[in-house]
Amino acid sequence: MGDQLIFTYDIDGSDFTRAGEASSSVKNKLKMLGVNSEIIRRVAIAMYEGEINMVIHADGGQITVTVSDDDIVMVLADRGPGIPDIGKAMQEGYSTARPEVRSLGFGAGMGLPNMKRYTDQMEIDTVVGKGTTITMKVAF
Amino acid sequence: MTIREMQKILDAQFLYGEELEDVDAEFVFSADMMSDVLAYCGKCSVLMTGLCNPQVVRTAEMLDIVCIIFVRGKMPDEHMLALAMEKGIAILATEHYMFTACGLLYEHGLRGGA
Ligand SMILES: Nc1ncnc2c1ncn2[C@@H]1O[C@H](COP(=O)(O)OP(=O)(O)OP(=O)(O)O)[C@@H](O)[C@H]1O
Ligand SMILES: [Mg+2]
Numbered sequence: 628m629g630d631q632l633i634f635t636y637d638i639d640g641s642d643f644t645r646a647g648e649a650s651s652s653v654k655n656k657l658k659m660l661g662v663n664s665e666i667i668r669r670v671a672i673a674m675y676e677g678e679i680n681m682v683i684h685a686d687g688g689q690i691t692v693t694v695s696d697d698d699i700v701m702v703l704a705d706r707g708p709g710i711p712d713i714g715k716a717m718q719e720g721y722s723t724a725r726p727e728v729r730s731l732g733f734g735a736g737m738g739l740p741n742m743k744r745y746t747d748q749m750e751i752d753t754v755v756g757k758g759t760t761i762t763m764k765v766a767f
Numbered sequence: 768m769t770i771r772e773m774q775k776i777l778d779a780q781f782l783y784g785e786e787l788e789d790v791d792a793e794f795v796f797s798a799d800m801m802s803d804v805l806a807y808c809g810k811c812s813v814l815m816t817g818l819c820n821p822q823v824v825r826t827a828e829m830l831d832i833v834c835i836i837f838v839r840g841k842m843p844d845e846h847m848l849a850l851a852m853e854k855g856i857a858i859l860a861t862e863h864y865m866f867t868a869c870g871l872l873y874e875h876g877l878r879g880g881a
Binding site: 643 | 801803805806818825830
């Protein structure tokens with residue numbers, strides 16, 4: 628086999644209402660591919676947390692999802708402010724979200740730890756002032 | 768407990784999904800922060816919340832939630848209902864506040880599943 632399926636999405640950072648559309652689309656595609664529902668759930672939750680982060684912290688970006696025989700890899704790349712202290716950002720409860728974001732139901736500082744919990748591998752590549760790329764892998 | 772039974776106990780309005788009335792649920796998660804729902808919802812298949820925006824439906828979708836219950840008279844708009852319809856998620860709305868709504872369901876045997 629060795630076939631790969633690649634899905635790419637542009638994430639609009641100015642539209643909170645539409646945040647999650649990419650994750651929803653991936654969820655549907657994986658369902659149609661007949662992927663195990665627990666794996667779909669993990670991918671959907673992790674990607675949705677990341678997609679929301681791109682909108683509330685980084686003004687959008689691009690997501691690429693690659694489905695291969697062994698795993699699903701999600702790459703979330705933005706040109707936002709970057710993360711100055713990854714150790715802090717990974718702590719449950721740490722959030723720099725603005726009060727408006729909190730009134731929308733986000734900004735509890737749970738997203739990054741949740742993404743780590745639901746995936747088999749997660750890497751954060753970030754440069755302050757340039758942007759952040761998060762790569763997550765879920766193995767079959 | 769079926770969605771229909773929850774609707775009766777909460778004196779709730781069925782805003783979408785009457786055809787899902789027989790779907791059975793055992794565990795409920797209630798919160799206004801979707802961050803917490805995503806982190807702690809666990810095996811829950813019903814989400815009770817006082818927050819009312821499209822991300823509530825999105826969050827439910829990602830977690831395979833079968834029914835969203837809006838408390839204290841919150842009314843989802845058409846966009847949210849359309850989204851719920853597309854995803855096959857039942858929507859109930861009750862006038863009860865969160866504590867009372869939770870208490871009523873608990874009294875009738877539902878539990879938190881986080
Ligand atoms: N893509 C990003 N660009 C810049 N900063 C980010 C990005 N993602 C996360 N951060 C920073 O890391 C912090 C922690 O992120 P995390 O997702 O865990 O929590 P949150 O988004 O603030 O709240 P929650 O995820 O619970 O809604 C954020 O508050 C923000 O400061
Ligand atoms: Mg987050």
